[in-house]
Amino acid sequence: MEKIIEIKNLSKTFKDNSILENVDFSVEKGDIVGLTGTNGCGKSVLLKIICGLIKAEQGEILVDGVKVEGGCFPQNIGVILDCAGFLPYATGFDNLWELARIRKRINKDDVTKVLDRVGLGSSRKIPVGKYSLGMKQRLAIAQAIMEHPSILVLDEPFNAIDENTKQEFEAMLRELNEEENVTIIMTSHHKDEIAALCTKVYQIKDKKINLIS
Amino acid sequence: MLKKITNIGVILLSVFIGITCAAFFLEGENRIPILIWNKYFDSFGRDYIFWLSIRICVVLSGFISMVEISEGYTVYYLFRSNSIKRFYAKRVVSIVVNTFVYTLIMSGIEMLLSKNGFNANNLQLLAVIFRETFYMVDSILLAYFIFLMVKKAEISFLIVLAIEFLQGIVVGKQLSLTINFSISLALITFDYLLIRKRTYNLLTEIE
Numbered sequence: 172m173e174k175i176i177e178i179k180n181l182s183k184t185f186k187d188n189s190i191l192e193n194v195d196f197s198v199e200k201g202d203i204v205g206l207t208g209t210n211g212c213g214k215s216v217l218l219k220i221i222c223g224l225i226k227a228e229q230g231e232i233l234v235d236g237v238k239v240e241g242g243c244f245p246q247n248i249g250v251i252l253d254c255a256g257f258l259p260y261a262t263g264f265d266n267l268w269e270l271a272r273i274r275k276r277i278n279k280d281d282v283t284k285v286l287d288r289v290g291l292g293s294s295r296k297i298p299v300g301k302y303s304l305g306m307k308q309r310l311a312i313a314q315a316i317m318e319h320p321s322i323l324v325l326d327e328p329f330n331a332i333d334e335n336t337k338q339e340f341e342a343m344l345r346e347l348n349e350e351e352n353v354t355i356i357m358t359s360h361h362k363d364e365i366a367a368l369c370t371k372v373y374q375i376k377d378k379k380i381n382l383i384s
Numbered sequence: 385m386l387k388k389i390t391n392i393g394v395i396l397l398s399v400f401i402g403i404t405c406a407a408f409f410l411e412g413e414n415r416i417p418i419l420i421w422n423k424y425f426d427s428f429g430r431d432y433i434f435w436l437s438i439r440i441c442v443v444l445s446g447f448i449s450m451v452e453i454s455e456g457y458t459v460y461y462l463f464r465s466n467s468i469k470r471f472y473a474k475r476v477v478s479i480v481v482n483t484f485v486y487t488l489i490m491s492g493i494e495m496l497l498s499k500n501g502f503n504a505n506n507l508q509l510l511a512v513i514f515r516e517t518f519y520m521v522d523s524i525l526l527a528y529f530i531f532l533m534v535k536k537a538e539i540s541f542l543i544v545l546a547i548e549f550l551q552g553i554v555v556g557k558q559l560s561l562t563i564n565f566s567i568s569l570a571l572i573t574f575d576y577l578l579i580r581k582r583t584y585n586l587l588t589e590i591e
Binding site: 222224243244246250252254256270273 | 459460461462463464465466467468
């Protein structure tokens, strides 16, 4: 299988605190990969390094054959990061449309469709400040998938989402994976979430990444 | 849409403040507001309130950017902008253009409404506009920098206004154009470098 994400000999340190050491890791095209581990083990850091938001001291990161360097971001990735990320006084639609206008890959109808898809169709004209945590997370998922990326990088995507909605999203991610061959890499503290969805599960422990299932 | 509304709002505010200021000065030396102003802030020079008003407009226009960063919105914005260098270059260009446009509007109003004229039409207008643009770009970058330190957009906004007042009291009058340009350029470069590093750290939570 073709490798879509490839990391070689990666090391990352924050103020003398080593997070990852000489890590080799790869994701094949069409895989759904889960990363698990304790708080502060480096899951989010690894995802941000893949996205180009954090620069590693050592190592090489290739996304779809293109070298990723800190400060330059791969363009075929949809991301959910562990932050609020939306303007509270703008509506859900306006937030997504402002972001969509940067790359100009989709139009207003596409934004409406993606909001319908994540179940926010009826709330699209409500300011995000009035959204519940679960609705904000739905909006984050809409933001990640709206431009049809070939890779989805999801940091704790099911935070603050109830059980029924979680199952809906798992089904949606499976559908994206099967129908559009989207590669998914996600983190979670909950091993059951990862096990239910992912084809491969890795654990970050003692600054290394190990395949556990 | 949001940015369009903000820009239109700031332009309308500029026009409003411009007309108010011009009317304020046109009323004459013996009016009570002028007497109070001269008693406490005479060292600013008469036109200081006018330029301060423009600066308030520009800082307001930058305020929304700070709110964006504080809400984490810019992480997704930044991520779609191809590179961090392009992201900052666009932001700085937008501040400069906004500042220039607002200053132009306010100067135009002053030119139209004033009889005897203030700095804007006594001196070379373009030179003054450029000087004020530099001042304001520096102010907005300073506001960004303070915001990144205190992480509160409102506080940074107030601190910059306080600095403007103190600067007026201490310096008393505008420095020569060459010195103004040099100081502003040095400060802009310095602020820009600091902001770039701190914003990047803030967004990626390295600190």
